[in-house]
Structures are given as structure tokens and as C-alpha cells.
Amino acid sequence: MSLLTHHDALLLDLDGTVWEGGRAIPGAVEAITGAGLPGIYVTNNAYRAPGDVAEKLGTIGLSVGEDQVLTSAQAAIELASEHLTPGDPVLVVGSDSFRGLATQAGYVVVESADEQPRVVFQGHNPATGWAQLSEAALAIRAGAIHVASNLDTTLPSERGLLVGNGSMVAAVVSATGEPPVAAGKPGPALFRSAAARLGASRPLVVGDRIDTDIEGGNAAGMPTFQVFTGVSGHFDVLRAPREQRPTYLADSLAELNHDPRELRPGAQGGFTARLDSSDLLLDGGGPEATPIQALRTAAEVAWASEYRVKRIRPVGEHAKTAVGAWW
Template sequence: MPDRSDRLLDAYDVLLLDLDGVVYLGPEPVPGAPAHLARARAAGVALAFVTNNAGRTPGQVAEQLTRLGIPAAPGDVVTSAQAAAGLLAEQLEPGSAVYLLGGAGLEEALLAVGLRPVTEPDGGAVAVVSGFGPQMPWQRVVDGAILIGAGLPWVAANTDASFPTDRGTGPGHGALVDLLTRFTGVVPTVAGKPHTPLFAETLKRFPGARALMIGDRLDTDIAGARAAGIDALLVLTGVDGPEQAAAAPPALRPDFVGPDLSVLFGSAAAARREVPPARGSTVVSAAHGTVAP
């Protein structure tokens, strides 16, 4: 065991945790994740579950985590829908109508910040918000596109290109963003990872905290943390592995790499990546050793 003064976990007050690939894999928890997270909580570190998923409410996410053996309350969950609603609340008068291109997650988030979601084109909307909403009728998409083209501000919860289903990978909300952008010529303000509003929304709940982002994807989790000025840990239980980390450009390189969440209880020095500027990057991982470019 490392000396506690060098234990990675002890340098932080809050862990910002991506979900799929870090905490769970589909319907099952990542092996060991419930025990590792319970141990982190017992050490006094707060947990924030940070997700680009805008379709589900924080309560639904918290229920899933609790079923998987990771007790969570809605307040522990931060979604891209909440970040998008927060951006609009900063720009609009309380009670303003916002045209909703999304599902329950976005609707709840808008109501929580005092905005009024509408789904009719003549509902007095002064802005448009979009997110994952698989049950949306096509007519709502058409009407939303017309409103965006007419000049209403547009905030997108995320630009995720895909999402997993039990029948394979399906097109995510990013596909709708691409369609609307091609049609209107308008590029939305994006709230979710790798953009910074989701990180800002999360850190509002932990003012002054020392935060560590933990993710499995370089292009969203790690890039977003770097852009937000937050330390980042790549765990190798999801999408990206040591080879991708070694080849990553500076904007996508994590501060630490580990096999899974157990790395939190090991030496920070062993998990820290060194990136010699003259010859590329080197990944240091307790499980994978050193991977040279």
C-alpha cells in the first residue's frame, strides 16, 4: 500500500464520474466499482455522476445506480440536460417559454430552473433546446428546425453520435444536431462533454473543491476535463486503452491512467502520465506498465 500522502484519492475532494464504461457496462456494474466507490465515500470524498445522457432524469439515473449497488440520490447526478437548462436560465427571463426538442430529462431540467417547456410552434418560445428524445414526433423536429432557422437561440444538450442499445449501436442526439445544422446553417451552443458547461454545472455543487474527472473516453471525458481545467483520470474499463492514450494529442491526454477505479487507492506517482514534449507521450499504469509511442 502507498503512503497515504501519495495516495491518488487523497488529493481530491470530489470525483466526477462518467457512467458507461467507468461505473457500469450496460446492465451490470464494472467489476469492483461498487466497492471502490463505497470506499471513496468512506474516505470523505464526494461522488458526482456526470453524464451526457439528456433523455433520463437524475432520479432515473440514481435509481439505476442504486440497483447496481451504488447508492445515489438525484442530487448526486448531473446531466447534460441540466447544463443546457442552466445555460438558458442565464440568458432568459424567468418563466420564458423554451421549445423542447427532447424528452423527460430536458423537460424536468427546464422546469427546475424556472423555464417553461413548450412543444407547439406557436407557444411563444424564445429559444430552442434539444436533446435525446426517441419518442419525439417528426413534426416537432420540423417545427423546431423552422424556429431555429428563424433566429431563435439554440442550445444542444450534447452532440453524442451514438448510444448503445440491446440490439446494437444506434444514432444519438448528435445525428439530429447534424441534421438541424445542415438544414438551418446554425451551429448550437453545446452543453455536454467535451464542452465545459457540464463541468461548470457540476462544480457549482462543490464550490472550491479539488475535483478529479474519471472517464473512459479521451474525446469526451478527458478532453472536457482538460478544457475545464480539471485533473483527469482515464480508466481502461471502457472505450479507450493505453495505446490510444499514448498516441493522444496534448488536449486529450489524461493526468493519470489506471486499470479501473482501484487506481484511486494506489500511488499517485505510479498513475501519473509523463508526456516528454520532444518524443510524444508515455502512459504509466499500475496494470499495464509503460506504453511508449
């Protein structure tokens, strides 16, 4: 029995799930094309326009239309509409594509706080610097509403974790003392909008970050599939609060067609787990047992406890090997 038979659509994160720095994660393209389900790519990255993202996905072997990409910039424009009317001035601290979306929505994009923008949009742009952040701070202090496309503090790349939009937003918050309204994940709106586009009633949310993809999917009331090809690691999952716990745990997208009973947290691979105060003891396993089986075994026990696990104590050769692979 395949997990895919239980769902009618895939809502896929991009960075750390499908690609890393624009390069396909091994096996991701094959898993998506082999799934045979309609999908939408739901990304917190507001840098590129949906059409540009679709084109870039084509270069790694995925045939994707512009309507199959939903970005946090689009969500931010939609979210701000309740505060704006066509013709209102807005300041966009972000990419040209973000400015284009604001213009298409009927707003006048300005460059200075002196032009009294009603909303400040902020999304990822590597070119953003002190001058742009300062204009945003001035506008917000003058009464503009601060709408952030997303609050991801880091951005995965082939070199490691880079500074994300959330870290840049934090600089503006530090200067103004005003928290922003956030449009992207972990809010549920992106996922609900994506499912509505497809007319899906049983979508599966797929991602690599428990604090955005998984929390957002859970908030939307959808099953979530966690992969370990991006930001969140095995220890993060074990210590995750309830709202960030995925339904399924997998090494990568290649396991999308596995049996859902195998993918859920629970004892497997011959491993056993128990709690000793805030320590989790993992024992057993066998020569063919895998690190992800050890994690599923440990997660069931860790999540059933009212205490947060502080330390993992592997017992025996196979458990030590499995936990050693989590790093």
C-alpha cells in the first residue's frame, strides 16, 4: 500500500525539499514525476515571480505551469488587500517581481517613506541593504502596516544556511518595536489557497522545516510529510512542540510511495525506546536497521511524554550507529 493512494494532491515546499540553491535534491524530480498526483509548489521565498519559479523548475526536469507555483509574496499582497484600496501607495522592500505583483494588484509602488505608503511589504532580496531597511523603518514609524512575506530566519543553499527574510525583518522590528503581519508559512493560508486551486480534498503537505512547512500544514488541518534534506534535523523533530510534529517521517521524497504505516512514528527496525526522566534511551536494532527507523521509534515515545527530551542515550552498537547518523 502506497501513501500516495490516500491523497489527491501534493503541496510541495521548494528550498530544502525539491532543490537546494536551485539544484535538484537527488531523487526529488523522479519522486515527484513518479507520484502521478497534481501538485502545487508552495514556497516562502518571495524573491522570484511564479512564472520564473516555474521556468527554473523546468530546468531541473519538472514540467510546471505558472499556476502551479504559489509564493509568499502573492500571499502578502492578498493579505494586505483588507487594508488597501486600488491606487494606494505601498513601499516594497524586496525583489522586482514583488513590486510587479503589487503593481498588478492596483497599488502605486513608491521608493520613499516621505511618500506616505500605507503598507510596507518585505520579502527576500539579496540586494536589500541599510538604505532600504531604513526607509521601511521610517514608513512604519509613520504609521504604515508592515507585511512580511515570511519569517524564515535562514535560507538553505548548497553552501549551508544563508540569512533569510526573517532575519532581515528582525532588523526592521528592532528599529521600530512593531511586529509585522506575516503572510507565509507557518500560517495556513498558503496551503488552503493551494488546495483550493487544485480542488483537492485530501492534499499532502511536504516539506523540510518543522517551524514553517509542518506547522503550517498542521494548522491547515492537512497531513504532513517531513523530509531530512533541508533545515530541520532529527533532534529538532524529537523535541518539536505538538503543533510542529509531522504525520510522516522520511529521509527524502523518494519515500513518498512507501506504506503509510511504515512512515508514521512507531517502533520499527527492531529498536525500542523509553524515557528516563528527560533522557530518551534507544536500544535494539539490527544490522539492516536504518537511522530513520530509529527516529520513528524514538519519536513515538518522545511525543507521548509531557516532558521535552533533552538528551538521547543510545544503548548498543546498532542504536549508536543510527543516532550517530542523525548529525
